[in-house]
Amino acid sequence: MFSDFAYLIVGLPVLAFVLCLFFGWHLPRGGGFMTVLATFVGLIISWGIYKEMPALPNGILHQSMPWFANFNVGILVDPLAIAMLLMITFVVTLIHTYANAYMDGDPGAARYFAEAALFTASMLGLVYSDNLLQLFIFWELVGLCSYLLIGFWYRKPSAAAAAKKAFLTTRVGDVLFLLGIVLLYNNMVSLNLHLAPGEYLLQFPVIYKYLALIPPTQLTFVALCLLGGAVGKSGQFPLHVWLPDAMEGPTTVSAMIHAATMVTAGVYLVARMFPLFYAAPNALTVVALVGAFTALFAATMGLTTFDIKRVLAFSTVSQLGFMMAGLGVGSVVGAASVGISIFHLIGHSFFKALLFLCAGSVIHAVGTNDMREMGGVGKYMKWTAYTMLIGGASLAGFPLTTGFFSKDEIIVTAYEYGLAQSFIPYLFLVLAAILTAIYTFRLWFVAFTGEPRSDYHKHESPWLMLGPLCILAVFALGFGIVAQGGFYDYVGTNFDHYGVNFAELGVIGGHAIEDAEGVAAEGEHAVAAEGEHGAAAEGKEGGDAGEPWYIQILPIIIALGGILVAALFYYLHKFDPSMITSERDPIRKLLLKGYYQHEIYTQWFAEKVIYGTAIVCNMIDIKIVDGALNWISEVIVAFGGGVRRVQTGVVQNYITAVMLGVVVLVVVIEIALQVGFV
């Protein structure tokens, strides 16, 4: 019964968008309650669908109708999508509730809630699209909303610049994504498939079904293009530069878009297309390396930032790297990695939304983003301090919190990947995990403990803000331990509903992990397959046994060690950062400068390379392309200018010309008659 109303999950937020946009001005708090209500009803419908799904054919909900040519619009809810739907509607409902208090009194509140509702609608639409084209449309809508919301305070030049930067940077990825879709479509067309009625070329079930027929090199091209889109949207290296700047928007926007939901769209895309990535040779390796590198790279930058929101932003980039790496190492554990990665995605959205909302609560009270001006906030904002502690512990991977289970699983899987192929991702992820624990607790200790370092308003936030914090804290704490095993199986078996044969795809992709199932691993794969044989089997059980004990408990040591280091430096003040580094230390300088990214991206790449190229292109355009056209027109004008002198405007001249003409004509005719032509 809920399944029949699946379209309302997107429909209601769209309705809220329209209502807020046109009537929000007249309503209290900009009509924010409508946005909350729309999302909350979406949560109820999603839950209903989740309960009904086992009874549906294939265990998935699929509704579709023709659109134009051989495209369709449709709704596809499978375990992967329902996990995302529930997470998004749940987290966004809480954030909207919080925003009702946070945005109270802002003259643009109605605009905020309208844009937030549109964002919610597009994100939900993105998640349960049943074909790539529709997904792309919502993908772009999400990007638009991100632009609008980052630039929400558009009178602030830095906010306007950040919005532009975000839009342009993600555009690079989006163009690649579109290219990937076109490539995939061309390949699907060239297969000359005989599709059953109701099947369309870009539908996910159809793609999964005929994937194996596409040439492997083409698959790699498609996969890398799609990865480009994911890299742009999920802030992976080298397109991560927009995400820290995106913190110019209101904190609720950072929490909703740039931490919990939108930036996970890239990870979701890779997860959604996982069979394709799996079948494409080398694609998953790239995913793993990009993810692992980003995880470490962003974590190091999080260490030196003093803006409370930017620390969280770098941590988001880093955690998204974990998710990407979690998918990338899937070449050794197969589809189970989707479960692992999405589990981290969901857990992350709980604790990162929590952290951002706490940060918002602090900023709301203190009135600055700079940690150096805070200090001792915990004394005056007990609820915020403790909920943030829970969020931080979860992010750092403190044992038995959500982050512990999800991150642990990715690291262990990376270890299995290391046994089979390369230890680079594992190494990067472990280092990133240590740094995560350090910078998270550095943030907490610096902001919440000690003595106030500036004169700020010491008051706790209203309950409308604290309520969502407490609910999120419960989830950040308990979701992992409750959902752990069952979740992997639920989402990890997502592609079984479509009958995707990973053994067959693995042979195409050169992974060949499931040789125990009877697929012969030939030649070069055999060695690798032997090593990961055991690992693969455990991967399916959630990777609980089989690894050496020190690998098992390493994540616990990492988390506790990182927290201890942070405590020594910033709480107990046993050490001082200046004891190990100095002003002239090149590494410290490198980190403080953010790896000279501003210099490389903006001053060198944008202002020198791109601007230089633009100047050259402009010259070519003006001198050669326009020049040729102008030359032609000048010749014609000059010719006309000469010829028009004939038209003197003196009637007599014309008459003379007519007369002469007649005379010539007569003479010619006479001669013709004489000669005998006529």
Added chain:
Amino acid sequence: MIPVELYILLSSVMFTLGLYGLVTQRNGIKLMMCIELLLNSANINLVAFSANQPNANGQVFALFSIALAAAEAGVGFAILISLYRLYGTIDLDNINALRW
């Protein structure tokens, strides 16, 4: 009976005079008169050939032609009057607003 060649000679002379006037004169009214000369030389031809044959068609044509010439003169003088009001002259050399 007067031979037809003499009529043709007369009409040729009239035509040439008209043409000469058209090319050399600048005054609008003089040009109108020259055009009348051209038309009438054609009329003489029509009447002369018609009288030479047992057929009145040419003379009927000549009557039509005269009626047309009258209408044409009416239009022409109307244009000249409005030109005079606009420019204060009917010297066609000065009336060249449509020239390049």
